[in-house]
Amino acid sequence: MTAQIQPILEAHPDLTERSSADNPAVNCPQGKVLEVLTYLKEEQGFDFLCDLTAIDHLDVEPRFEVVYNLFSTQRHEYIRVVTPCSGVTDPICASVVSLWGTADWHEREAFDLFGIQFDGHPDLRRILMWDSYPYHPLRKDFPLAGIEVDFPSEELMEQTGARVKAAPMAGGPFHASQSGSILDREPRGADESWNEHNEKTESPESTTDIPGDLEEGQ
Amino acid sequence: MTATTDFGYNSKVEGEVIVSRADAVINWVRRHSVWPMPMGLACCAIELMAAGGSRFDISRFGMEVMRFSPRQSDCMIVAGTVTYKMAQVVRRIYDQMAEPKWVVAMGACASSGGMYRSYAALQGVDRIVPVDVYISGCPPRPEALLDGMMQLQEKINREKSLGGVFKNRPVRDLSFQKK
Ligand code: SF4
Numbered sequence: 595m596t597a598q599i600q601p602i603l604e605a606h607p608d609l610t611e612r613s614s615a616d617n618p619a620v621n622c623p624q625g626k627v628l629e630v631l632t633y634l635k636e637e638q639g640f641d642f643l644c645d646l647t648a649i650d651h652l653d654v655e656p657r658f659e660v661v662y663n664l665f666s667t668q669r670h671e672y673i674r675v676v677t678p679c680s681g682v683t684d685p686i687c688a689s690v691v692s693l694w695g696t697a698d699w700h701e702r703e704a705f706d707l708f709g710i711q712f713d714g715h716p717d718l719r720r721i722l723m724w725d726s727y728p729y730h731p732l733r734k735d736f737p738l739a740g741i742e743v744d745f746p747s748e749e750l751m752e753q754t755g756a757r758v759k760a761a762p763m764a765g766g767p768f769h770a771s772q773s774g775s776i777l778d779r780e781p782r783g784a785d786e787s788w789n790e791h792n793e794k795t796e797s798p799e800s801t802t803d804i805p806g807d808l809e810e811g812q
Numbered sequence: 813m814t815a816t817t818d819f820g821y822n823s824k825v826e827g828e829v830i831v832s833r834a835d836a837v838i839n840w841v842r843r844h845s846v847w848p849m850p851m852g853l854a855c856c857a858i859e860l861m862a863a864g865g866s867r868f869d870i871s872r873f874g875m876e877v878m879r880f881s882p883r884q885s886d887c888m889i890v891a892g893t894v895t896y897k898m899a900q901v902v903r904r905i906y907d908q909m910a911e912p913k914w915v916v917a918m919g920a921c922a923s924s925g926g927m928y929r930s931y932a933a934l935q936g937v938d939r940i941v942p943v944d945v946y947i948s949g950c951p952p953r954p955e956a957l958l959d960g961m962m963q964l965q966e967k968i969n970r971e972k973s974l975g976g977v978f979k980n981r982p983v984r985d986l987s988f989q990k991k
Contacts (some may be wrong), residue, residue, distance in 0.1 A: 724897050738930055741931070754940050761925060
């Protein structure tokens, strides 16, 4: 595996190899990411950006990493480039829209769900949640059930009095077991000892608690 | 007396007049020509399409005229997951439909949020529009949808069809949900 990326590591001594279960992967410092990706695209033929996503490590420094999965349509090879973001609550990463047009929506998604600011993005808006939504839901400190906020439409709130509420988890989240017979693989709550009528007794880290530092995220 | 004696309406005897209750006639008309608004939002919409095909044939019940304009339809079939972002659209389309109108929540997602217990999915479309019939299943089979629509026909049949004409009845509001 290392043989494949050896020339890349030699050309850019800042890169380090990253352990990976499938395709070759490298770690790249944030300051070099545009330069390295331009090099991979122009000189190594990795002309296709399959995916751009992010990872939240919560208590680890640096907390957020951005992951680029590249493919070469000539060599039919993949490579993964991972770069840490600078900043903890407001992570910042360089935008690669200038290299691959498809990065536009991918970066908007990573901004929407992880709150990563892409420096140089032409139009960094939310793409899945509505514009006024105050949180970044794929961050690890955001509860899956959600947090009560206003509806995106005032008209709707006036008419119905409805609000965006935390979803009833009732023993969830719901998983389908990967093992056992098909009869045992129906999706069911991870912890069925509690539900809407039977309150959860001990809750050291209740899923609906609002962590204090979430409030400032925008 | 022959076996063909006609006990029904006979224009020669009745003089081309039928006596009935207004409710019975109006509800008969309404329930046999439901024009659905297919609010297809996720996988359930595929079953909704199947119900419109020849195998299940929703036109047997007079509901095959799916209209993609709320102005021309009177029964919104919410088929699929309603996200919070989509909720305002569902409500607005409901508001644009002319009275009388009905709502069918098709499938687990529309009825209760289904398996999407998460920050993004509305936990039941009845939080924003009044639902007349809930259909269980994920997705419900087309037979289940047809059964649900027949339940709706029964329900229409029991309604006071002229109830709202003479008094200024508010559009079915959801004030009971307000805090
Ligand atoms: S109830 Fe099931 S089939 Fe229907 S929209 Fe939800 S997930 Fe899809």
